[in-house]
Amino acid sequence: MSGPNKNYDPVEVTPLHADEVERTRDEALDAFAKAADLAALQEAKVAHLGERSPIALANREIGALPPQGRKEAGQRIGSARKALNDAYAGRLAVLEAEHEERMLATERVDVTLPWHTPELGARHPLSLISEQVADVFAALGWDVAEGPEVEAEWLNFDALNFQPDHPARQMQDTFFVDPAGSGTVLRTHTSPVQARSMLTRKPPIYVICPGRVFRTDELDATHTPVFYQVEGLVVDEGITLAHLKGTLDHFVVSMFGEGLEARLRPNFFPFTEPSAEVDLKCFVCRGASVGNPDRPCRTCGSEGWIEWGGCGVVNPRVLQACGIDTDRYSGFAFGMGLERTLMFRNGVEDMRDMVEGDVRFSRQFGMEI
């Protein structure tokens, strides 16, 4: 390894002597090539290209030469200087690249280390699924409608054809607001939003209403007194049960893709006529528990099907109570429990996980569902 040429003693060069110029040039080229680092190269540059270097001194002497020799000497010195400058620049680039590489190598870190800024939190899956449902229907051109949770009894029941002493009304397990006779309840379903939509809009009405509802059930693996529903309502000319089926089919495909199946079976709801229940095949046993005592299914009670929701053609009496011309318009409505949807869709086995607020439950979902 050659060190910097500290003892270089410049010898005067006569520009007219080609061999001297060449020797000087070669000495310089050699010094640049041998410079091992940026500092050595800098010293070589001062010695061989600096103001007091032989080549610089020779250059200065050109002017003093007789005119006939100037041109040739000028060319000679100029070409030598160019060669030196090029060599220097080339060596500098190499040494700088080497230097940077060494520097960066020493700066290597362990990129798997954690950092202190908070990790991403998570949405609650009930919120995510509400939004997903809303998006499915918003994409169809429907509006997302909302309403209050403490609701007028008239909107929760009467407008929806629940007659005051009809058993259907008692079956709703209603929370009543004090005092008795306040005429207000905790809404037992999202259906009052239907009534509100019809009272405030004119047909055609296409709305989807996700929301929180209340029934006086005790909390267990499949029931909660506070739960989320989503309800759809269409009122337009020429609406039929076939349109309801088409909408539910679209909904099922959007939410579940292929695999799990739904069935419609006749049922009773005061606000729809005809009415049907929408069932989905049990997501845990997929029917394997039916008639198979060795494999009982807690989730579906070994029935193979889980009640998903209700639907039907809007009872014209409901349209009448909301001021819609039953001679001209018809409609359909459907409603589902979102907890149930989450259960069979995302394999949540216990309803209590959804309402207890344990962050580990939400965090499994993050921002996606």
Added chain:
Amino acid sequence: MRVPLSWLREYVELPAGVTGREVGEKLVRAGLEVETVDEAGDGLTGPLVVGKVLSYEPEPQKNGKTIRWCSLDVGNDEPQWVVCGASNFEVGDLVVVVLPGAVLPGGFAISARKTYGHVSSGMICSSSELGLGDDGTHGIVVLQPGEAEVGTDAIELLGLRDDVLDIAVTPDRGYCLSIRGVAREAATAYGVELKDPAALTLTGDGSGGYPVRVDDAEACSVFVTRTVTGIDPKAPSPRWLQQRLVMSGMRPISIGVDVTNYVMLELGQPIHGYDKARLSGEIVVRRAVAGEKLMTLDDQTRELDAEDLLITDDSGPIGVAGVMGGASTEISESTTDVVIEAAHFHPIVIARSSRRHKLSSEASRRFEREVDPELPRYAAQRVADLLAELAGGTIEPAETVVDTHLRPEPVSFRADHAARVAGAPIPVDESIRHLQAVGCEVAQGNDAAVAAPFAVGASTATAADLISVTPPSWRPDLRDPNDFAEEVIRLFGFDNVPSVLPKAPGGQGLTVAQKRRRRIATALVGAGLTEVVSYPFVGDADFDAMGVPADDARRTTVKLANPLSDEEPSMQTTLLPTLLRTAERNVGRGATDLAIFQTSLVFLPRADSKPAPLPSVAQRPSDDEIQALYDALPEQPLHLGVVLTGSRTPTGWWGKGQPAGWADAVQVARSVAAVVGVEPVLRNVELAPWHPGRCAELSVGGKVIGHAGELHPKVCQAYGLPTRSSAVELDLDALMAAGPSSVSAQPFSSYPIAKEDVALIVGAEVAAADVEAALVEGAGELLESIRLFDLYTGEQIGEGKKSLAFALRFRAADRTLTETEVSAARQAAVQVTVARFNAVQRVG
């Protein structure tokens, strides 16, 4: 309604070998909610036979029990020897014997085995061992003398293998609260004939029976009595009858009671039997008089309401009509003469009485859903027949029949109405066939027919378009065209209706508020917070734990009349109680570094609220009525709650962590506001549950929109949270409403920036935000931005003081600022703070 398949088969010829589950499937498709199918005796295999006790020897055992070593005649040449632990039988009794090789329900295999020093070749069975449930004898089943021959197969005899369908009957299908009604559906589903159990020969005279007067014909439109005399009250109910009652979920009591219950299950007509000897004078059906009392069959004395419909005699009330009979005239073990009541009561009258007395009986459940008004005479006949047959009674031909019930009127609608409702090509003749299958009479070509309302296109229908349909007596729910359409479509099959996606007109997508809510949630998640949900119910204990003063507005709540828990009767006025409890639960489960949020409505009572009206449903309520509905409700703004506990930044290889403190909470609030383009004004306030010195109030345009800061140490303690836990509560509706509806772009300058720092010493109590505002005010238009970059307190500046250092950035839109201009603006800014807060510039 529990329906044993064997009973159903009596009236419907179901395919041989069809299981309860298969029948259930069919009924589900027809619209009955079959909840479960119990397979009684599933897995049971014989030999299980009737045996006669030939002899027994009691043998006391060391364990204190006495067993019987019995010999039995089971129809073989040799007696069968078995050990029995029960003692409720005598020599000569008929018992049920399971023999080696048999398997009892539950997979219990029987073999000859050594026990108590004998080889027991089988076992005498108890009710529960046979899968029949506890019969209350604490012993083995003893058959009636002569009930069966020795050696008879007991599986068949006792009906041990049967499927029982449990059907949740919807309120419109009251007729299915009977075997008759379910049989009708099953017959339709299988396309076979129904053998109607009500198709009986009436033997009564139609008059001259026990005297009855009905004072309220609207509430009681039919009242029939028959009298059966000379029954043997001790006559046991036959085993098949008891068995059916048990399988249907009722308990056998005595022959008189069992027969009335049996007929109710069979036909759906509730029956009441009176002990004739205990009746005095005419039966009068009337409304109660205030102050009247009645001791009902359940030995409860009930105060009667003037609305209650009563059955009375000369002694006063003897029953709440359709709900429960009175104790004074009930059939007892000494009753020989029975007066049978079969009546038709108005559903609402019964529903109200039932609810008023919190008394839901088998009878009231049926009357509430309306019973077939044609049934009473037949049901009374059926009871009389059974009492005569099973208890040796004599049926009096005299009969009381009060009947003012109106027969159903035909309803006219377009013949293709069902097809129009379904959107499916259901031919008219098929529609008519289905209507007839459910019992309707259908007439076509009535020129006088007028289309009923509640059907699309009713106003333009001509008589030629219409059919006139009279519903059967057992279907009071069929009254509107769509009710009939449902019957047609369910029999046509929902599966046969096509699937057509309707085309909605173009929508607007989500509303501004809906989009803003999503963005806020996304931002919070980005900041590391996790969303939770909780119930909105709170109580005084919550407000106490949060240190909320007695006169705080948040203690004025919307209360529930029937809360889940008496401790939590109120709807939340703030999200913090339930969120703090959620935090407590998480911390208790080990999640000490917690950042959670919830958005939910809160419920704020209105001072002047009036009860919500109940307008008529015959037309749209008036605008005033609609407004009154809305005004009766509490205000229900959407709130955001946040709780931060433990470390916001953990300790790690980078150094020491940072606890989640007041500043984090305030920053969360600021960020949420920033999401919707709002910059709230902050100030220190004192408010529970926050630390009195560490709570920020946020306001926009003078309106308070929430609070953020560190929780009071006592609150942290009360909820078991780490000290210095913090919380935020914001009124999101108010915040979002304050957001700009649109943003206009402003040009920005490309001239160079001039940077100036300024440090000011002010009193410790002066708010940084106020100093900043003063600087902004003084600096004028050239100021582009300002940022507080240092806060210092300490000896250098003296007690009660603090130094605030701000970085000011100046820039002009149209030129490069001169040093003189910048210096002047800086000086002007400082000047305002000097004037307003006595600020002193800190130099060096």
